[in-house]
Amino acid sequence: MTEKDNYLAKILERKQPSDDGGFSEEGLERAKALISLYPKKRSALIPLCHLAQGEHGWLTERSMEEIAELLEISVAEVSGTASFYDMLHLEPVGNYVISVCTNIACMLGGAYELLESIEERLGISVGQTTLDMQFTLEEAECLGACDTAPCLQVNSRFFGNLDAVAFDKLVTDLASGALAGVVPPHGVLSRVQRVFSLMSGEQGEAAASNTDETLGQK
Amino acid sequence: MTDTVKNDSHDIAGAEAQPDSDTVSLIIDGRQVTAHKDELLIEAAERHGIFIPRFCYHPHMDPVGMCRMCLVEVSSPRGFSLQPSCYLKVQENMEVKTSSEKAKRAQEGVLELLLINHPLDCPVCDKGGECPLQDQDMSHGPGESRFIEEKRHFDKPVEIGPLTYLDRERCIQCARCTRFAAEIAGDPQIDFAGRGDQTIVATSPTQPFDSYFSGNTVQICPVGALTSKAYRFKSRPWDLEQAETTCMLCSVGCRQAAQSSAGALVRYLGIDDVNVNQSWLCDKGRYSFEALQNGRILAPLARHQGRLEPVRWADALADVTAGIRSALSKGGNDQIAVIGGSKFVNEDAYLWARLAKGVLGSELVDASMGDDFNAELALALPRATINETVNAKTVVLVSADPKEELPVLYLRLYPQLAKGKINLIEITPTRTSLSSLAKARIDVRPGELFSVIDDLLDTTKDTAGTIKDALQLQNVREMLTLSDTGSQEDRGQGVVFVIGRSNLAESPVYLEESVKLIAAKMAKAKFLPALRRGNIFGALDMGLAPNLLPGRVNKDYGDIVRRKWGTLPEANSHGTTEILSRCAKGEVSVLILLASDPLSDFFDQSLVEKAFENTPFIVALASHEDPSAMRADVVLPICHLGEMNGTVTNIEGRVSTVNQKVMPPALARQPWIIASDIARLLDEPFGLSSLEEISSEISEIALAYKGVSLSSLRASSRRDGVVVPLGVTGVSIKGSKRTTALLDPIATPGIASAEEQGAPMKSGYIPESFITAGETDEAGRTSLKERSLVSIDTLTLKGKQDMGLGVMPEPKSDKHTLRLVLKRDLYDMSTTVLNSPTMTPLVDEQEISLSKADAERFSLTEGSLAKIAANDQQIVAKVKIDSLLRAGVAVLKANKEIVGSYDAALTKSEDDKATEDSGDQITTRAELLIDAFGLVTEVSIEPHDSAKESR
Numbered sequence A: 001m002t003e004k005d006n007y008l009a010k011i012l013e014r015k016q017p018s019d020d021g022g023f024s025e026e027g028l029e030r031a032k033a034l035i036s037l038y039p040k041k042r043s044a045l046i047p048l049c050h051l052a053q054g055e056h057g058w059l060t061e062r063s064m065e066e067i068a069e070l071l072e073i074s075v076a077e078v079s080g081t082a083s084f085y086d087m088l089h090l091e092p093v094g095n096y097v098i099s100v101c102t103n104i105a106c107m108l109g110g111a112y113e114l115l116e117s118i119e120e121r122l123g124i125s126v127g128q129t130t131l132d133m134q135f136t137l138e139e140a141e142c143l144g145a146c147d148t149a150p151c152l153q154v155n156s157r158f159f160g161n162l163d164a165v166a167f168d169k170l171v172t173d174l175a176s177g178a179l180a181g182v183v184p185p186h187g188v189l190s191r192v193q194r195v196f197s198l199m200s201g202e203q204g205e206a207a208a209s210n211t212d213e214t215l216g217q218k
Numbered sequence B: 001m002t003d004t005v006k007n008d009s010h011d012i013a014g015a016e017a018q019p020d021s022d023t024v025s026l027i028i029d030g031r032q033v034t035a036h037k038d039e040l041l042i043e044a045a046e047r048h049g050i051f052i053p054r055f056c057y058h059p060h061m062d063p064v065g066m067c068r069m070c071l072v073e074v075s076s077p078r079g080f081s082l083q084p085s086c087y088l089k090v091q092e093n094m095e096v097k098t099s100s101e102k103a104k105r106a107q108e109g110v111l112e113l114l115l116i117n118h119p120l121d122c123p124v125c126d127k128g129g130e131c132p133l134q135d136q137d138m139s140h141g142p143g144e145s146r147f148i149e150e151k152r153h154f155d156k157p158v159e160i161g162p163l164t165y166l167d168r169e170r171c172i173q174c175a176r177c178t179r180f181a182a183e184i185a186g187d188p189q190i191d192f193a194g195r196g197d198q199t200i201v202a203t204s205p206t207q208p209f210d211s212y213f214s215g216n217t218v219q220i221c222p223v224g225a226l227t228s229k230a231y232r233f234k235s236r237p238w239d240l241e242q243a244e245t246t247c248m249l250c251s252v253g254c255r256q257a258a259q260s261s262a263g264a265l266v267r268y269l270g271i272d273d274v275n276v277n278q279s280w281l282c283d284k285g286r287y288s289f290e291a292l293q294n295g296r297i298l299a300p301l302a303r304h305q306g307r308l309e310p311v312r313w314a315d316a317l318a319d320v321t322a323g324i325r326s327a328l329s330k331g332g333n334d335q336i337a338v339i340g341g342s343k344f345v346n347e348d349a350y351l352w353a354r355l356a357k358g359v360l361g362s363e364l365v366d367a368s369m370g371d372d373f374n375a376e377l378a379l380a381l382p383r384a385t386i387n388e389t390v391n392a393k394t395v396v397l398v399s400a401d402p403k404e405e406l407p408v409l410y411l412r413l414y415p416q417l418a419k420g421k422i423n424l425i426e427i428t429p430t431r432t433s434l435s436s437l438a439k440a441r442i443d444v445r446p447g448e449l450f451s452v453i454d455d456l457l458d459t460t461k462d463t464a465g466t467i468k469d470a471l472q473l474q475n476v477r478e479m480l481t482l483s484d485t486g487s488q489e490d491r492g493q494g495v496v497f498v499i500g501r502s503n504l505a506e507s508p509v510y511l512e513e514s515v516k517l518i519a520a521k522m523a524k525a526k527f528l529p530a531l532r533r534g535n536i537f538g539a540l541d542m543g544l545a546p547n548l549l550p551g552r553v554n555k556d557y558g559d560i561v562r563r564k565w566g567t568l569p570e571a572n573s574h575g576t577t578e579i580l581s582r583c584a585k586g587e588v589s590v591l592i593l594l595a596s597d598p599l600s601d602f603f604d605q606s607l608v609e610k611a612f613e614n615t616p617f618i619v620a621l622a623s624h625e626d627p628s629a630m631r632a633d634v635v636l637p638i639c640h641l642g643e644m645n646g647t648v649t650n651i652e653g654r655v656s657t658v659n660q661k662v663m664p665p666a667l668a669r670q671p672w673i674i675a676s677d678i679a680r681l682l683d684e685p686f687g688l689s690s691l692e693e694i695s696s697e698i699s700e701i702a703l704a705y706k707g708v709s710l711s712s713l714r715a716s717s718r719r720d721g722v723v724v725p726l727g728v729t730g731v732s733i734k735g736s737k738r739t740t741a742l743l744d745p746i747a748t749p750g751i752a753s754a755e756e757q758g759a760p761m762k763s764g765y766i767p768e769s770f771i772t773a774g775e776t777d778e779a780g781r782t783s784l785k786e787r788s789l790v791s792i793d794t795l796t797l798k799g800k801q802d803m804g805l806g807v808m809p810e811p812k813s814d815k816h817t818l819r820l821v822l823k824r825d826l827y828d829m830s831t832t833v834l835n836s837p838t839m840t841p842l843v844d845e846q847e848i849s850l851s852k853a854d855a856e857r858f859s860l861t862e863g864s865l866a867k868i869a870a871n872d873q874q875i876v877a878k879v880k881i882d883s884l885l886r887a888g889v890a891v892l893k894a895n896k897e898i899v900g901s902y903d904a905a906l907t908k909s910e911d912d913k914a915t916e917d918s919g920d921q922i923t924t925r926a927e928l929l930i931d932a933f934g935l936v937t938e939v940s941i942e943p944h945d946s947a948k949e950s951r
């Protein structure tokens, strides 16, 4: 098997999740709860996309169909809307999506040098996923953490003041699972979950603690 | 006031009545003008001859203000400001400058921006030469671009649907296509995706753009972004010639421009007839031009030693006449039978009716194929126009799904329903494409229709069919104007019943009796008879039906006709089902098929097969090599739409013209010539030598067609046809503010451009006022009844008691039978579809829809094969579980013989057959199961494989 075949096979494997790619039962419950928050069903589109991404790491075709059914809109509207946002992935991604900021403060702080070393370390360039489906690398605009420039996000969790050495350690830790409690699987957003907890009548306190660590680790 | 709405030819409904409250006056480019208060600025300007450039605005869609091409200067409290004129309603005292320096600079800016990313594709682009972007850049653009950077690029073209390509970099994001798909067609399969300069029109990854109406997006795309597979790279606009004509594929009768290049038809475009299709076409109609090129019969054929061989016309006609003479010599009016004629123009149908009834004296003549309902009843009902239907208070659907059978009628209904402007009540055996928008629906099992309608109309009953809830029933009755408080005479006011056969496996008697009951109980209700085939209404009006004579009269009023024709058959005549059963018994000597194909288009295949076997002499007039023509003894080649002239009558009784654009292939002739030749050879010549002469004979003796002839319809003011009888059906579009854009070349780009290059007829429409003004014949304006047309009173109104239909026979006791619903879908195995290469792949395979409960009962799963048996026949079909289907009902599709993915399974059974030497052929053809004389068809079902094992 050539490297490329291997890569495609992996991609394909992720493209065909073990289930049909739709919502889990729990996910469906959450989706319905989210929809009921809005006077118009259609308004729940973005939250549902995040929810679906949380289940598979990316927006599977089946989940977009399910969202369309739930919201009574067309699948084209779901995929069209999702395609507007960089943070919603319509293709399979690695377990860790690394978004490196190259906006001005980070750039001045050495973002491009960092990016280059990351590419070297992971053996891929921006927009690609490692063959083991562990890491996807992408460029991002200002992440709002300029004080820690150059910075990046892994699955939307921040890491700042990085250089090649620090990144190497980060990758090793991610790969070894040492950061499992800090960085949830790709797609998990605490916010969606918090809203759901509020919905189900729990107190804000409980909801706030009910974030990544508990719900993110399925 | 220099220029008033009142004097304008485009009268706006209501404007005359209350000029003060409904009109406003404003100043456009220094001219004082008046407009309707709901009018958009761009429309008002256009009506007064001032053209404002536009891309996204379309006269038949709601404005979005997407492209900003229509920016003009408009007065506001803070002085003049730039505003999109397509998104702004006129206001009293508004002052507008459409071509001031500032407005011009704005328009130039918009065009320069649009062209930044637009590729220089014009030389290879289908739209080049008829492109609004080209044209308006010439008329309103800056003339030069300052952009020197790289333009955007996409892979091209992408196939977004089975019939449509998209070149994404040509798109200017006007949203015409996406709005059409969502708002007009109700098939929102395309939407915008991406953002910024990467914005594209896209489908979802899983759902292609396979709407039945996709071709309309190609037609209205103001650039060449959307192109059709059938036309792409076929021609250049300046090579096109066009003729204005009427589609004859279904009875909606959409107005269309037939465009040809180098002598071949290459495209149909929808013409903006406000009364009928409002510039839209369905894909089947649009792409049917391909059928002209394929599978044609080029010369007369006659059977010699079992084989059909080309012969000279004279020999073929001699054969036919000899056959007819020997049949006539046997005596009686039932030796010669004539089936078909709904694909003929009125003139052809008339002359064939005259030949069949007046010369041959036959009482076996029918244009419908046994799957319609009583023709006299259809013609006698107070008819609604299409506009009346889509503007009614309540529409009741007691017919097949209009999306499958009368596509553009669906297209007219959908937006009105989506906007909540009409109440829809459905009384059908299966859900339709409009069900989700219906206010109420009653699921009728086959055989239940009459009792359901009876209960519904009887206000003392507290349930009606599946409506068991008293409150809901009361609501439904209110929508039907049946509440106890309302007056009896006004019942049915504002209610239109769309009536037709929703189930070919059920006797028409249920529908017929129900309709009579409705007509009797709801005096003011109107009807739109949903007979489906092309010019079926023309054929019926011309007398190609049992008991009917030209002019919508029946035999009882036949004096005028008898005077002209000499003889008429005396006895009551018979419809296709009876005709075929007589053929099957060997009682008929000559069967003449008028462009009809009973072997694929009749709902009881066993009967047709017997009829063909037992009729000694079969003559087929056919344009294509269809199965029936290939079984005939003499085949006479005829013209197809596009190759002939004449008039046609649509579902609402609108007569419009059909015009020839290309030459018929080789020796094909128009059917009236054949009728006329046969009459001459029988020594009873008609003395009519042209279409015009036939047409004036029709307007002379056909009561409903008084004053309507080919020549009068060719006058430019009548190009969109007239509803017959003239002066009876006043058409008014309630609350419509739309007038059509005579100035708007952007609305349907291809037509205006072909017109400028010397095409024979201009496209356009006639204002409503033309029809409402009323035409009077010699007798003055008379009503439908006074003209002694077929009257519903003469058709016996039977009650439930006489019919004995209220109570249906119980299903067979083994509990393994279901009642069959046989319905059609748009792409069946009709001659047109099979001969249009881009459409053929769209025919899908046979499947049997079952409710969940029934599927479980018969241990069938989704996608498995089932064996379905009835009337000693059996077929195989793939199982589809329909969770919304009522239990006890099975649904099959008509005219589906393609084996497709059945192949494997079927081949296996064929092997078995060879070894086990067991009898029957395996097929998917549902028509085999039906007994044409049965009330309902009950089928028994079992899994296909287990059936095999048990053998």
Ligand code: SF4
Residues within 6 Å of the ligand: B170, B171, B172, B173, B174, B175, B176, B177, B178, B201, B217, B220, B221, B222, B223, B225, B226
């Ligand atoms: S494809 Fe054509 S109709 Fe659709 S948005 Fe683009 S330019 Fe407009």
Ligand code: SF4
Residues within 6 Å of the ligand: B247, B248, B249, B250, B251, B252, B253, B254, B277, B280, B281, B282, B283, B284, B285, B286, B406, B407, B408, B409
């Ligand atoms: S709706 Fe009927 S008349 Fe109109 S284009 Fe389609 S087939 Fe032709």
Ligand code: FES
Residues within 6 Å of the ligand: A101, A102, A103, A104, A105, A106, A107, A141, A142, A143, A144, A145, A146, A149, A151
């Ligand atoms: S510039 Fe990198 S976080 Fe703001």
Ligand code: FES
Residues within 6 Å of the ligand: B053, B054, B055, B056, B057, B064, B065, B066, B067, B068, B069, B070, B071, B084, B085, B086, B087
């Ligand atoms: S914004 Fe008015 S025509 Fe597009």
